Amino acid sequence: MTKILPLAAFALLAPIVLVGCGSDGYSSAIVYGVRTDPLVLDDKLGKEGYEPDRPGVLPILLAKDVDNPFNPMYEKGASLFKDGLLRDPTKISDKDRRTLSKILQAYFGRPGEPQVAGVDSTATRILKLDQDTLSAGSQLYRLHCLHCHGLAGDGRGPTGRWVNPHPRDYRLGLFKFTSVDQSDVPRPPSRGDLYRTLQTGIDGTAMPAFNMLTGDDLQNLVSYIIHLSLRGKVEFETIKKAFDYDPAKGTLSITEDGRDDVYNYIDAMVSEFVSLFAKDWVESQTKTIAAPSYPYADFDKETRAMTAELKESIQRGQKLFLGEGADKAKGVMPSKEEAKKANCVSCHIDYGRQARYKFDAWGTLVKAQNLTNPIRRGGDRPIDVFYRIHSGINGSGMVAHSKLEPNHIWDLVNFVQTLPFPAMRKAAGIEID
Amino acid sequence: MGKWWSILFGVTMIACTLLFVVSPFVGWWLPEGVSTHSWSVDLLFYFILGITGFFFILTEALMCIFMYRYCSSEKAGRTVAHAPGFFVRTYNKWTPPAIKGSIAKVLNDPHKIEMAWTVLPAVILLWIAFAQVDAWAVIKYQSRMPRYAEKNQEFTPLQIDVTARQWEWRIRYPSSERFVEWMTRKGDPEILKDFQSFAKIEQKDDVKLVNELHVWNHHPAVLQLSTRDVIHSFNLPHMRVKQDSLPGKQIPVWFTPIKHNTIRLSADGDVWIDGYNPDTKAQDRNQIWDLSCAELCGWGHYRMVGRLYVHESQQDFLDWLKSVEAKMLPPRAK
Numbered sequence: 106m107t108k109i110l111p112l113a114a115f116a117l118l119a120p121i122v123l124v125g126c127g128s129d130g131y132s133s134a135i136v137y138g139v140r141t142d143p144l145v146l147d148d149k150l151g152k153e154g155y156e157p158d159r160p161g162v163l164p165i166l167l168a169k170d171v172d173n174p175f176n177p178m179y180e181k182g183a184s185l186f187k188d189g190l191l192r193d194p195t196k197i198s199d200k201d202r203r204t205l206s207k208i209l210q211a212y213f214g215r216p217g218e219p220q221v222a223g224v225d226s227t228a229t230r231i232l233k234l235d236q237d238t239l240s241a242g243s244q245l246y247r248l249h250c251l252h253c254h255g256l257a258g259d260g261r262g263p264t265g266r267w268v269n270p271h272p273r274d275y276r277l278g279l280f281k282f283t284s285v286d287q288s289d290v291p292r293p294p295s296r297g298d299l300y301r302t303l304q305t306g307i308d309g310t311a312m313p314a315f316n317m318l319t320g321d322d323l324q325n326l327v328s329y330i331i332h333l334s335l336r337g338k339v340e341f342e343t344i345k346k347a348f349d350y351d352p353a354k355g356t357l358s359i360t361e362d363g364r365d366d367v368y369n370y371i372d373a374m375v376s377e378f379v380s381l382f383a384k385d386w387v388e389s390q391t392k393t394i395a396a397p398s399y400p401y402a403d404f405d406k407e408t409r410a411m412t413a414e415l416k417e418s419i420q421r422g423q424k425l426f427l428g429e430g431a432d433k434a435k436g437v438m439p440s441k442e443e444a445k446k447a448n449c450v451s452c453h454i455d456y457g458r459q460a461r462y463k464f465d466a467w468g469t470l471v472k473a474q475n476l477t478n479p480i481r482r483g484g485d486r487p488i489d490v491f492y493r494i495h496s497g498i499n500g501s502g503m504v505a506h507s508k509l510e511p512n513h514i515w516d517l518v519n520f521v522q523t524l525p526f527p528a529m530r531k532a533a534g535i536e537i538d
Numbered sequence: 539m540g541k542w543w544s545i546l547f548g549v550t551m552i553a554c555t556l557l558f559v560v561s562p563f564v565g566w567w568l569p570e571g572v573s574t575h576s577w578s579v580d581l582l583f584y585f586i587l588g589i590t591g592f593f594f595i596l597t598e599a600l601m602c603i604f605m606y607r608y609c610s611s612e613k614a615g616r617t618v619a620h621a622p623g624f625f626v627r628t629y630n631k632w633t634p635p636a637i638k639g640s641i642a643k644v645l646n647d648p649h650k651i652e653m654a655w656t657v658l659p660a661v662i663l664l665w666i667a668f669a670q671v672d673a674w675a676v677i678k679y680q681s682r683m684p685r686y687a688e689k690n691q692e693f694t695p696l697q698i699d700v701t702a703r704q705w706e707w708r709i710r711y712p713s714s715e716r717f718v719e720w721m722t723r724k725g726d727p728e729i730l731k732d733f734q735s736f737a738k739i740e741q742k743d744d745v746k747l748v749n750e751l752h753v754w755n756h757h758p759a760v761l762q763l764s765t766r767d768v769i770h771s772f773n774l775p776h777m778r779v780k781q782d783s784l785p786g787k788q789i790p791v792w793f794t795p796i797k798h799n800t801i802r803l804s805a806d807g808d809v810w811i812d813g814y815n816p817d818t819k820a821q822d823r824n825q826i827w828d829l830s831c832a833e834l835c836g837w838g839h840y841r842m843v844g845r846l847y848v849h850e851s852q853q854d855f856l857d858w859l860k861s862v863e864a865k866m867l868p869p870r871a872k
Binding site: 515 | 703704705706708740741742746748749750837838841843844845865866867868869870871
């Protein structure tokens with residue numbers, strides 16, 4: 106017995122000593138599963154206004170989470186599913202689930218061998234969705250992103266639940282910080298936007314900067330994120346469209362059209378969605394918001410003080426923010442209609458210091474930013490703030506304000522950029538207390 | 539059997555020592571020290587390494603010799619137990635009887651020896667404690683750190699705010715205009731106030747970057763170190779700077795580089811690259827200087843790495859700062 110002990114000890118230690126040896130990629134045995142967490146179809150999910158702070162708990166991981174009294178959705182509970190605000194994909198029958206999984210796998214491959222089939226070559230080229238790029242991206246993703254953003258980009262990685270705000274779930278195809286014109290419909294971001302987010306990180310959240318990776322690595326990651334987002338969105342829309350919910354039985358069954366030939370029905374739908382959403386992504390690459398040039402000087406060249414025009418702009422920005430206008434625009438006073446269009450204070454109550462929690466598109470409680478804090482998650486360049494005001498923040502409840510006059514958006518930018526700095530507020534002659 | 543253990547330990551010891559001797563020649567040693575105080579840190583390091591290394595090898599060697607000499611053996615009337623049969627057979631067959639072990643003497647009350655091994659290390663330790671004060675004072679004493687230049691002082695240091703968070707270094711520079719004022723206007727109480735407020739008060743035109751620490755050659759840089767979450771440790775191995783950053787505290791750190799590693803790619807472009815070796819005038823992997831975290835701060839600790847860029851001159855640094863600022867500006871009509 107004593108002679109075996111050293112061997113046994115070595116056998117026990119070997120996994121610890123040898124850990125980390127092996128390839129960076131996923132094993133080919135790993136597949137993307139069909140989602141099991143409920144689809145959020147609406148944002149009127151329950152009690153708003155306060156956030157039950159529950160570290161380590163995601164808003165809704167499984168359908169039964171709404172039965173937890175601490176969940177803000179508890180109030181509406183099971184009726185959320187009956188009324189179609191949430192949809193529980195675990196109600197799909199095993200057979201249909203296997204079919205769906207097989208079809209999705211045919212289009213998107215596995216984490217180890219990712220691909221996007223069913224899109225034309227132009228889209229593949231523009232979005233860089235070729236297999237080499239994607240598999241390079243998937244290796245990097247496994248190393249740097251997986252633990253928070255999860256295997257399928259669902260924002261439900263093991264560490265994800267511990268950070269607030271929770272990591273982004275790509276499966277809605279919605280990304281918050283973009284330079285793409287979202288004034289008519291929500292659009293996916295451009296590759297440049299994702300690249301910039303990776304490079305600078307998101308200050309004020311747990312998303313760190315990855316600017317020490319090479320540019321090629323970041324481009325590969327961007328491609329893989331597009332792949333995950335496309336897959337997730339196709340899955341989401343297919344579960345939404347191809348299945349009917351039966352409130353009496355509580356089951357999700359294939360809609361009437363597809364009952365004869367389930368496989369081909371779902372396959373045709375997935376194929377249609379893939380090319381449709383890929384087209385959206387391609388379109389986004391050229392739909393940058395046309396921001397007019399910034400009309401103000403930073404300061405007076407001679408006196409080094411704030412110019413009178415800039416001061417006026419900041420004050421006008423405050424009026425717009427508060428929704429205060431006159432019948433006729435004059436000086437710092439915008440017109441009533443313009444002020445009504447802006448009216449930021451309706452969500453950013455007390456400049457965001459007393460903002461209330463609301464549900465976002467992912468079913469998470471979020472609140473309008475406290476703008477007296479200098480951290481701007483989407484970037485603190487004036488142009489970043491311009492984009493946020495012009496096109497809103499997808500999914501978050503911050504709506505697009507593209508109907509505002511561009512110069513009024515610049516006024517708001519100037520005001521918002523002045524807000525966190527008491528000395529500048531004083532110089533600009535604005536009062537916020 | 540005990541003899542084979544002592545031989546195994548002895549061989550391992552010799553292998554370790556050899557590895558240690560070889561490592562400087564294959565690049566496993568301290569990186570090149572390129573700050574004004576790096577020689578004093580290195581001197582202390584080598585000195586302590588010499589003392590501890592000497593005694594370590596001495597004690598380990600004695601231990602192996604004693605184990606060899608006084609191990610359990612048949613001669614001492616003991617049996618070899620708990621060893622695989624193969625080793626026992628080999629031992630019995632190949633070990634000459636003359637060295638199969640002898641019995642150790644028991645020392646009673648060896649006061650003199652005990653005094654010696656207590657007092658000698660104590661003296662050495664005390665001596666090190668006093669000898670290192672100068673180096674420590676220069677590097678760490680806040681009262682000796684470079685500060686805003688009074689009229690008789692030569693220059694004002696560069697001041698940068700470094701905030702650690704899980705898992706990156708967020709770095710804040712003064713705007714180029716403010717920077718020029720710091721550098722050119724000496725002994726001005728207004729500028730003094732502004733200089734001192736930098737670390738505490740954020741301003742709109744501050745230049746903010748992540749993981750990129752820029753300074754320039756032959757000029758002291760004072761970094762105001764803080765953390766947003768847990769304890770991190772700011773480590774610039776090439777500058778021989780290491781300082782924990784503690785929640786709720788702002789701790790200044792300083793160094794003066796004596797070598798640069800960053801050049802502008804083209805005279806009017808806005809791309810600067812590091813990894814440039816001014817001695818050979820070529821790119822050199824050893825000239826890429828990491829800014830790393832030296833305190834286990836969470837699962838992402840391994841990736842909390844930034845870069846240190848040392849520009850050749852103040853003008854080059856200023857050009858770089860202006861180029862970053864230009865990228866932050868809103869689009870303007872030409």
